[in-house]
Amino acid sequence: MAGLDExxxxxxxxxxxxxxxxxxxxxxxxxxxxxxxxFQAGAVLGACVATLMATRRGLWWLVPAQPMxxxxxxxxxxxxxxxxxxxxxxxxxxxxxxxxxxxxxxxxALGAVVVVAAVKAAAGRGEALHTAGxxxx
Numbered sequence: 001m002a003g004l005d006e007x008x009x010x011x012x013x014x015x016x017x018x019x020x021x022x023x024x025x026x027x028x029x030x031x032x033x034x035x036x037x038x039f040q041a042g043a044v045l046g047a048c049v050a051t052l053m054a055t056r057r058g059l060w061w062l063v064p065a066q067p068m069x070x071x072x073x074x075x076x077x078x079x080x081x082x083x084x085x086x087x088x089x090x091x092x093x094x095x096x097x098x099x100x101x102x103x104x105x106x107x108x109a110l111g112a113v114v115v116v117a118a119v120k121a122a123a124g125r126g127e128a129l130h131t132a133g134x135x136x137x
Contacts, residue, residue, distance in 0.1 A: 013053040018069055020046030025073035029080025035101040039077050043070050047109040051116040059117055066109045074102035
C-alpha cells in the first residue's frame, strides 16, 4: 500500500510542477502580459511547492524539468496575450522576447528548487538528529 501512496504523491507533485506554471501562463496571457509577474510568480511557486511535496527519490527530476515546464508556459502565455490579427513578424519578435524572459525565470525556478531542496534536506537531517538524540536519552 505504501507504493500506491508514493505514486499518488509523485503524480500530485508532477501535477503541481507542471500545472501551476501552465495555469499562471494562461492567466498571464488572458490578462495581456504573457511573461509578466503573474507568470513569473506562478513558475517559481510551482517549482517551490513541487519541491516541498516531492519524495527524496523524486527530487532528481525537478531540476532538469524546469526548462521543459517554464519555456512552453511562457510561450503559451505570450500567444494568448497577442491580439487578434497580430502579424507573423510581431509574433516572432514577441516569441523571442518570451523565450528570453523564460530563460531568466527558468534560472530563478532552478535556484528555488535547489534552495528549497537544501532547506528540506537540512530540516530532515535536523529532525533525524533530534529523533536519534531522543532515543538515546
